[in-house]
Amino acid sequence: xxxxxxxxxxxxxxxxxxxxxxxxxxxxxxxxxxxxxxxxxxxxxxxxxxxxxxxxxxxxxxxxxxxxxxxxxxxxxxxxxxxxxxxxxxxxxxxxxxxxxxxxxxxxxxxxxxxxxxxxxxxxxxxxxxxxxxxxxxxxxxxxxxxxxxxxxxxxxxxxxxxxxxxxxxxxxxxxxxxxxxxxxxxxxxxxxxxxxxxxxxxxxxxxxxxxxxxxxxxxxxxxxxxxxxxxxxxxxxxxxxxxxxxxxxxxxxxxxxxxxxxxxxxxxxxxxxxxxxxxxxxxxxxxxxxxxxxxxxxxxxxxxxxxxxxxxxxx
Numbered sequence: 201x202x203x204x205x206x207x208x209x210x211x212x213x214x215x216x217x218x219x220x221x222x223x224x225x226x227x228x229x230x231x232x233x234x235x236x237x238x239x240x241x242x243x244x245x246x247x248x249x250x251x252x253x254x255x256x257x258x259x260x261x262x263x264x265x266x267x268x269x270x271x272x273x274x275x276x277x278x279x280x281x282x283x284x285x286x287x288x289x290x291x292x293x294x295x296x297x298x299x300x301x302x303x304x305x306x307x308x309x310x311x312x313x314x315x316x317x318x319x320x321x322x323x324x325x326x327x328x329x330x331x332x333x334x335x336x337x338x339x340x341x342x343x344x345x346x347x348x349x350x351x352x353x354x355x356x357x358x359x360x361x362x363x364x365x366x367x368x369x370x371x372x373x374x375x376x377x378x379x380x381x382x383x384x385x386x387x388x389x390x391x392x393x394x395x396x397x398x399x400x401x402x403x404x405x406x407x408x409x410x411x412x413x414x415x416x417x418x419x420x421x422x423x424x425x426x427x428x429x430x431x432x433x434x435x436x437x438x439x440x441x442x443x444x445x446x447x448x449x450x451x452x453x454x455x456x457x458x459x460x461x462x463x464x465x466x467x468x469x470x471x472x473x474x475x476x477x478x479x480x481x482x483x484x485x486x487x488x489x490x491x492x493x494x495x496x497x498x499x500x501x502x503x504x505x506x507x508x509x510x511x512x513x514x515x516x
């Protein structure tokens with residue numbers, strides 16, 4: 201059975217942000233030359249962005265939005281980490297940064313009692329070096345062992361500085377292409393909680409909007425809740441799939457990541473967003489507004505204005 205107390209703070213937090221900031225995130229004034237860069241150039245640009253990232257300015261946006269928690273991507277599309285980690289360096293070189301960006305963000309958010317949670321995708325997406333190193337296509341079980349090792353090391357590195365995890369690409373029929381089940385989810389969950397046994401965990405098992413009812417009650421703590429429109433509503437706190445804490449995550453400006461030229465603009469009216477969040481909170485659900493920031497970490501002015509409106513309307 202799930203540990204109900206583990207998600208108590210999450211339910212009480214009610215509203216937070218989910219930030220997809222990746223090697224595909226474009227600069228504010230991006231041009232055609234910023235598009236479709238080769239894989240190694242993307243990584244070089246990403247790690248340069250890590251070094252230049254303005255933590256105080258970034259976190260000030262989170263505070264101004266009234267968020268009580270923040271999920272931020274670590275590995276997404278390419279397998280990279282915005283902090284040093286020997287365990288990944290030993291597997292595949294040049295995939296971690298010298299700067300500990302996650303540690304700095306966690307420390308800055310802690311000043312405002314805002315909890316930090318991590319997104320992790322061990323599949324490696326478009327990263328050929330990682331795929332080869334972890335035998336992704338040749339030996340799914342061996343690859344899974346690498347995922348346990350990497351996430352356990354991250355969990356131990358940060359301890360209670362990290363309040364939880366959102367693990368992507370667990371919909372195995374698609375990702376394994378008939379090669380059989382890849383992960384032992386109890387082992388995976390134990391690895392994620394190695395440094396903080398109170399960490400809350402979600403596995404994105406079904407993919408966007410295909411929510412079920414039987415997954416994960418004795419393994420995870422809250423449902424992944426990924427959706428493409430703000431339409432799902434909780435029946436009660438534990439009406440998430442498998443009887444988990446109900447949670448929804450939706451892209452709200454650009455489609456998850458700012459990887460197209462232009463300005464991220466809210467996809468829904470202020471009225472629609474506020475009314476939806478009110479209904480979620482009425483039945484003790486939790487909602488995360490996904491922001492697609494520029495490479496600098498800055499939110500678009502239009503997105504920031506909507507977030508300020510939400511905070512005022514909901515008295516966050």
